[in-house]
Structure formats: structure tokens, C-alpha cells
Amino acid sequence: PGVQKLSPYVPGKPVEELAREFGLRAEDxxxxxxxxNPLGPSPLAVEAIKASLPELTRYPDGNGFALKQxxxxxFSLQPEQLTLGNxxxxxxxxxxxxxxxxxHEVVFSEHAFAVYPIVTQAVGAKAVVVPARxxxxxxxxxxxxxxxxxRLVFIANPNNPTGTWLGKPELEAFLAKVPxxxxxxxxxxxxxxxxxxxxxxxxxxxxxxxxxxxxxTFSKAYGxxxxxxxxxxxxxxxxxxxxxxxxxFNVNSLALAAALASLGDxxxxxxxxxxxxxxxxxxxxxxxxxxxxxxxxxxxxxxxxLGCEAAPVFQALLREGVxxxxxxxxxxxxxxxxxxxxxxxxxxxxxxxxKVLDRG
Ligand code: PMP
Numbered sequence: 001p002g003v004q005k006l007s008p009y010v011p012g013k014p015v016e017e018l019a020r021e022f023g024l025r026a027e028d029x030x031x032x033x034x035x036x037n038p039l040g041p042s043p044l045a046v047e048a049i050k051a052s053l054p055e056l057t058r059y060p061d062g063n064g065f066a067l068k069q070x071x072x073x074x075f076s077l078q079p080e081q082l083t084l085g086n087x088x089x090x091x092x093x094x095x096x097x098x099x100x101x102x103x104h105e106v107v108f109s110e111h112a113f114a115v116y117p118i119v120t121q122a123v124g125a126k127a128v129v130v131p132a133r134x135x136x137x138x139x140x141x142x143x144x145x146x147x148x149x150x151r152l153v154f155i156a157n158p159n160n161p162t163g164t165w166l167g168k169p170e171l172e173a174f175l176a177k178v179p180x181x182x183x184x185x186x187x188x189x190x191x192x193x194x195x196x197x198x199x200x201x202x203x204x205x206x207x208x209x210x211x212x213x214x215x216x217t218f219s220k221a222y223g224x225x226x227x228x229x230x231x232x233x234x235x236x237x238x239x240x241x242x243x244x245x246x247x248x249f250n251v252n253s254l255a256l257a258a259a260l261a262s263l264g265d266x267x268x269x270x271x272x273x274x275x276x277x278x279x280x281x282x283x284x285x286x287x288x289x290x291x292x293x294x295x296x297x298x299x300x301x302x303x304x305x306l307g308c309e310a311a312p313v314f315q316a317l318l319r320e321g322v323x324x325x326x327x328x329x330x331x332x333x334x335x336x337x338x339x340x341x342x343x344x345x346x347x348x349x350x351x352x353x354x355k356v357l358d359r360g
Contacts, residue, residue, distance in 0.1 A: 002102075002121035009114055013323050024321050030348045031323045032339040035160065035190075035301045037223035039275055039342075041258070042268040045224060048261035049254045060253040067251075067260050071231060074263060075203050080236040083243060086250045088189055088217040088230030091242070093119045095213055095232070096152060098241040099183055100125045104151035109137040111162050111330050113187065116154040125151070135295050135303075136164030139174040146182060153178065156187040157202075158194065161327045161337040163297020168200040175209050183238070186214045189230075190299040192221035192269060193276055199298075203233055210235040218255075220300060221272050222262045227255035276300045279340035286350035290359050295335075303327060303335040306357070310336045313356055320352035 012033030019026045064084040072079045085091035092115050100106060102124035108116040110132040120127045128150070130142045137155060146153070155174075158165040178184055186202040202214030213234040219225040229251055232242065262268065280302065287294050287304055294304040306313055314326045314336060325337040338349060 002124040006118060006121050007329065009118060010329060012325055013318070015323070018318060018321070018323060022319060022321070029321045029323065030341065030345045032301075032341045032345060032349055033323045033325045033337075034225070035220060035299065035339045036225050037220060037272055037300070038279075038340070038345060039223060039268070039272050041223045042262045042265040044261040044265045044268070045258035048257040052253050052257040055253055058253070060249050060251065060256055062248050064251055064256055067229075067231075067256050067263075070260055070263050071233075075233070077203065077206075077233050078236065081206065081233050081239055083232045083234070083239045083246070084251045084256075085215075085230040085232065085246070087219060087225075087228040088187065088215045088232075089115050090228070090246070090250060091213075091215040091230050091232045092116070092154070092185065092187070093122075094242045094246050095183065095185055095215075095238075096120060096123055096125075098245045100151045103149065105147060105149045106152045106154065107142055107145050107150055108154040109142065109159070111135060111159070111332060112137070112154065113156050113160050113189075114330065120152075132162075134164070135162040137166060139166065139170050143174055143177045146178065150182050152183045152185060154185050154187060156189070157200070158190045158298040160189065160299060160301065161303055161325070161330050161332070161335075162295050163299045163302055164295065165194065165298040166200070168198060171200045172205075175205060175212065178209075178211065180211050182211060184209070184212050186212060188214055189217045190220055191216065193273060193300050194298045195273065195277070196298070206233060206235070210237075213238055218259045218262060221269060221276075222259070223268070223272065224255070224258055224262060227252075227258055229255040229259040275342065276340050279343065279346050282343060282346045283338060283340060283350070286346070286353075290350075290354060290357065301337050301339045303332065303337045306334055306336065308334060310334055313353075316356040317349075317352050320356065322349050322352045324349065 068079040096119040106120040217230040
């Protein structure tokens with residue numbers, strides 16, 4: 001029954017599809033729809049992939065030994081705490097499959113990432129959706145929503161598609177309140193973009209909270225969305241449970257090699273952050289000029305409030321060769337989510353938006 005009621009995940013429109021539909025040239029299309037890194041992959045990742053090509057006939061290292069070793073070193077973790085996933089979506093599914101049964105409840109926020117209801121309903125469990133506060137997670141209300149049937153809580157920090165984030169005091173108060181039998185999944189897909197000195201990082205709480213699982217990805221700031229690599233850090237016993245339910249070779253060799261190389265490319269990560277910082281200012285400035293409000297974001301994307309139904313504006317932007325993301329399926333019919341792109345891409349989007357809204 002849960003599967004019957006599922007709405008499938010709707011990805012960003014592919015460039016090729018739009019080019020076909022409107023007779024546009026692919027190179028003239030700007031895609032700011034999937035929170036991808038506009039810089040392209042790290043050159044070190046491309047080199048690592050080339051070096052791995054002769055090994056394509058071999059199965060990958062199913063335990064991801066080298067990548068786990070490197071992650072352990074970089075983040076001061078034990079390899080036994082790590083689980084690798086086919087993107088962090090895989091991690092979200094693994095933790096749900098390992099711990100949640102149809103009699104359980106899973107708590108998450110309104111306007112939270114779309115994969116949480118999918119993985120919950122796919123195992124036949126009940127989704128408990130807690131109303132948001134100022135578009136973000138209301139952690140007090142989420143803690144109050146925990147019942148004896150609750151098995152899992154999903155928190156995204158920052159959250160997609162709102163870009164909202166949680167500070168240390170709120171997160172710490174929440175973790176202290178959650179009973180140990182409830183697994184807290186802290187989804188940190190965008191954490192690398194957050195530059196605030198006092199921003200909470202889930203890894204710092206793993207020792208204190210054995211029921212905490214932190215998921216991260218190479219798809220965003222590390223620019224490897226196509227390869228599908230994510231990882232989780234948790235108590236070794238939780239990692240062991242995830243390891244039992246995962247596919248034996250869930251992360252492929254090219255992805256393992258590229259992730260390892262990207263992890264060591266600090267200059268690339270810094271450049272990605274700088275592009276995001278500048279691009280975010282550019283978009284905010286553009287919105288201000290257009291008299292539009294937006295939800296302040298710590299991700300590599302921002303949800304802008306059009307003050308009217310966003311679907312026709314999304315369609316009109318497509319005709320201008322600009323792909324952004326409608327978020328009506330997240331209960332946000334007046335917003336569009338825009339990924340921060342390169343300066344030229346942001347400019348193309350703002351010009352198209354000005355034209356479409358007839359504010360020129
Ligand atoms: N969590 C959040 C909050 C996201 O926005 C995304 C990407 N849209 C993911 C997880 C999954 O990303 P991936 O599977 O590419 O790691």
C-alpha cells in the first residue's frame with residue numbers, strides 16, 4: 001500500500017530533453033536545476049578515472065578500502081564507522097531498509113528533501129511530517145512528534161529545497177532529547193558549502209550519540225553527481241547493519257577512484273566554495289532588484305518567492321533556455337529553486353527571469 005501511494009522523485013529536466021523540445025542548441029541552455037557544481041569535476045578526479053579504465057573488467061573493491069581509509073584520516077573517524085553508498089540517496093535507503101518495518105514511524109519536516117517520504121513509504125512505514133517553522137525544521141516540534149513507534153528521524157542541515165539551516169544550540173538540544181532507540185539521520189549533503197565558524201558538523205557528535213548517522217555526498221561541493229558516491233558515518237554497529245543490507249558492489253570503481261582523488265583536492269573545494277559565495281550574492285542582488293524575496297540559504301541553491309504561482313514562470317524560463325526547479329511538490333507553489341551557477345549562468349537566469357516577469 002505504501003508503494004501504491006508513492007509519488008516518484010522528479011529530477012531536474014535534462015538539457016538534451018529541453019533542446020529537443022524547443023529546438024534549442026544544448027550549449028545555449030543554462031541548467032540550474034539540480035544543485036550540481038558548476039565548476040565541473042576536479043581535474044584530479046578525471047585523471048584518476050582515466051587511470052582506472054584498464055580495470056573495467058574487474059569488480060570494484062566492494063569494501064571501498066582506500067576511500068574509507070582516506071575518509072577516516074581526513075575526518076578523524078574509524079573505517080568501521082563508515083558506509084559507502086551509491087550517492088547519499090543510497091545511504092538514506094539503506095538506513096531505512098535496515099531499521100524500519102511497517103509498524104514503525106519515520107519523522108521528518110515539511111518542505112524537507114523528497115527522498116525521505118520515498119524511502120519511508122517504500123518499506124511500508126508511516127511518515128510523520130512535522131510542520132516547518134519559517135520554512136526550516138522545527139526541531140522542538142519534531143522531538144515532540146517522536147512516539148514509541150518512531151524508529152528514524154531525518155534532518156537535513158542545510159535542507160533542500162529551502163536552504164534553511166540549524167545552529168549548534170538547536171541541534172544539540174534536539175540530540176539530547178531523542179531516545180537512543182531512535183536513529184537520527186543527519187543529512188549533510190551541503191555541509192561543505194557552509195562557512196560559518198560555529199556551524200554544527202555531525203561528525204563531532206558521533207561519540208556522544210551512538211544513535212546518530214551522518215550522511216554526506218561527493219555529488220555537490222565535490223562535483224561528482226554523475227558517478228553516485230556518498231557515505232555515512234555512524235556507530236560501527238549501525239554501519240554493520242547497513243553493510244548487511246547493501247548491494248555487494250554498490251559503488252563502482254571509477255566512482256571510488258574519483259572520490260578518493262577529489263577528497264584530496266583542497267584547491268578545488270575552495271574554488272567551488274568561492275564560486276558559490278559570489279554567485280549567491282549575485283542572485284540575491286538580482287532578486288532584490290526585481291523586488292522578489294527569497295529564503296536565505298546556506299546551500300548551493302536558493303528558493304526565490306515569485307509572489308504568484310511559479311509553474312508558468314518555470315515554463316516561460318524553459319522557452320528562454322533556462323532550467324530551474326519548480327518546488328510545488330514540496331508544498332512551495334510560489335517558489336522556484338535555483339542552483340548557484342557560474343557568473344554568466346546566473347546572469348542569463350536573471351535576465352530571463354526579468355524578461356519573463358515583464359519587469360525589464
Ligand atoms: N540529501 C539532500 C538534502 C539532497 O539535496 C540530495 C541531492 N538532491 C541528496 C541527499 C542526495 O544526493 P546524492 O544521492 O547525489 O548524494
